[in-house]
Amino acid sequence: MVKLVGAMLILFAGTMIGFQQAARFAARPRQIRHMIQALQRLETEIGYGYTPLPEALARSAAHLPEPISSLLRGTKERLDEADGFTFRECWERSVTEHWPGTAMKGAEQAAYIRLGSALGISDRDDQIKHLKLAMGQLKTEEDAARDDQARYEKMWKSLGVLIAALVVILIV
Template identity: 65%
Template sequence: MIKIIGALLVLFAGTMIGFYQAGQFAARPRQIRQLAHGLQRLETEISYGFTPLPEALVRSAGASAEPIAGLLHRAAGQLGERPDDPFRESWELAVTEHWPYTAMRDNERNILIRLGSVLGISDREDQIKHLRLALLQLKSEEDAAREDQAKYEKMSKSLGLLSAALIVILMM
């Protein structure tokens, strides 16, 4: 009886691990799209609203979903806490602190860090150019993430279940 309960628990755990990994593959393109939307909102605030960067970040965060909203709020908060530090440092710190809460990978993080190194130090037109470049790069990453999702989402679910089944067979 205990072996059966143990086997069921192992099967359940393996299946949940597979579903979690599949969920990560599904969440990545969605979060990249949300990030692109947040950056488009930031571009709009900078170009048409002539909004200062901290306020533009807060407004963009308000129009974004989590975890992107948290990232933008954190960047704005860092600017408020450390007004003498350059924006680049506040942005990098916010990205680094908030990155574990996302399903995105290092490519997207590098795009954001490069973007943060030019925001706030140049004129409005230059910032808009850099935001548009980041949006183009994120679009290509989103396409790659969709391909990964199509390839690996179903496989992750199956692999989790089959790995757990193998462990159960070896235990018996």
């Protein structure tokens, strides 16, 4: 009886680990898409609304799901604190704090940080160009993430169950 309960727990745990890994592969393209939407909102606020950057960040964050909204909100909050940090430093600190809560990888982070070094220091047209460049880079990463999702999501689901079954067989 104890062996049966232990075997079921091992199977359950292995299956959940596999499904958790598969969920990360599914979340990455969705989060990149939300990041692109955030940059499109910023582009609209800056380009057409002539909105100051901190207010544009707040407005964009209000319409986005987590964890993307927390990246933008974190930057705005640091700007409001006015500790003498530049926009770039506030942007990078927000990324450092909130990025681990995302399913995105280093390539997306690098594109996002590069964008932060260009925002707030140039004219409106130049900022829009940098936003479009970042959106293009993120679109490329989104396509790669979708390929990874198609390739690895089902594999991780199966692998979790199979490894758990192997452990159960080896133990019994």
